Amino acid sequence: MAMMIRGSLGLAPWDVLNQGLDRHLPLSYGTVSMIIGAAVLLLWIPLRQKPGLGTISNVFVIGLSVDAGLSLLPALHGLPVRAAMLVGGIVANGLAGGLYIGARFGPGPRDGLMTGFARRTGGSLRLVRTVIELTVLLVGWLMGGQVGVGTVAYALAIGPLVQLFLPVLTVPRASGSSAARRGGAEGDHAGRLRGGAVHEAARG
Template identity: 60%
Template sequence: MLEPFARDALPRRLLQLYLGLLLYGFSMALMIKSGLGLDPWDVLHEGVADRTPLSFGTVVILTGVLVLLAWIPLRQRLGLGTVSNVIVIGVAADVSLWVLPAPALMALRIAFMVFGVALNAVATAAYIGARFGPGPRDGLMTGLVRRTGRSVRLVRTSIEVTVLATGWLLGGTVGVGTVLYAVGIGPLVHILLPRLTVSEPTKPAENVRVTAGPA
């Protein structure tokens, strides 16, 4: 029998997970089409895609698989959200890139960039808040934090600087959008995540022993 959490919240959690992943892929495409800069991982993805016959979304998927392999020595546990993240985001990004136009006007490019960053924050909070496990890149960060004892800030910064520099050397787009993402994504997710996190059930009142004083 399913636990109350799974039984009562599963439909919402699944909908939130996959809608979040689809919107994440769409937000990536918006930032790419703006041409004003990408987040560090997407700078890497774009750089690899530009130098290979692979589509952007295919590179996202393959990179996710490679990152998951790095989970093995870190002893990270996969979740439905982890596996879905690898596949759905890449497919959604490719479909969105095929559908979206490339805006010529600077005002539209800026709008694509700003909306892309904001939508990425909503999508991130949605799929994390569904509580089906972290994405491969987030799991890599948390696994390294646990295994090395270093701070989240140090580990995340080290990873993102490495992938950003590598992607830039490969020709990925670095620009004002990269800076906006770096400055804005943390505070936005911080605000949105509590509102989109599915809560665990509380214990029934009759199962909790309450005492008026020392026993």
Template identity: 60%
Template sequence: MTRTPLAQLTPLEQLRAPRLPRRLVQLMIGLLLYGFSMAMMIEATLGLDPWDVLHAGLVEQTGWSFGTIVIVVGLGVLLLWIPLRQMPGLGTVANAVVIGVATDASLALITPPDALAPRLAMVLGGVALNGLAGALYIGSQLGPGPRDGLMTGLVRRTGLSVRLVRTSLELIVLSVGWLLGGAVGLGTVVYALAIGPLVHTMLPWCTVDIGAGDERVLDPDVDRPIAS
């Protein structure tokens, strides 16, 4: 499939680019589905992706809702953009807030299963839905999520490889989250192995063409979203 390029735009250019109404709707759908997919993995109780292990560990320590922690961490990560001279777009701010709200709302709706088979199905469905949701919000071309931008900002400022920075970040948040009591398990492994190929497959279907033919195409194998 021919890929529609992901443009490197300033926040203002993102809003001025063509097809804004379509892109805003796609952004919101992607973020809502992302929150729902996170809730599916949480309720399956078979392990979470690295950033959600951190979120779950902070929930254990604070007693706050999962969605509240997602929002607080997202806003905290945005503060780390300042020394990296990153500028958040509309999608970045929406990512920091909407996913947390959607996660809490979804947790209130989902009944956790007891048997192993439906829990496994919930994990697999959650990972697949997460891949689609990530492709939708990335493909809206309205700015990266806070955690995505932290990774790419560190790459730009340090000169290190994307793979090294991404892996280091995920190992740090996974380790801290595990020490705080976050759930690590089969779902963690499934997510780590599957999310890159899933986004790689789905992103061409979801990227909105804004006529930026000269810009680079994001390679999901190296620039995929590191969770929310």
């Protein structure tokens, strides 16, 4: 996420919202990301979604990591360097998505919002995710977030990247283990990602 911000060629939809709010609040980008993650997590309550360790970690670790990344990465100049930073950020997001979903400790707040709404409304994951992403993108853009070629690149690339990394990185489910007893929701979610039905995962 920090690499995509420094690339200044457009952000993923939720990051557009984060940046848009960051422009209007006296808070760091990472803090805004954590607040939004916590707010989305509250929406899980009426949807009857159950968080896991990965869900809670997603809220805090990403925000802190983005702030750390922004403090280390300088402002960039020149299109080739910015493009390289964008591509690197997207690939890193795909790898991170495969890692955290494959760990089977629970989806991130935004992924859980998608699956919760899909289950309660009966809509497809693809439709529900698209509506959520477009809504978030519109609000973030209206608040001044970066929308550009990077936004399109992320939307097109993140699904195939997660699909590429997830089978390699998913931890096998041991029969009789606590992970197995938690049910198949996480496995179903990973399976849908492998099938290309949805696309941040890294936000979680």
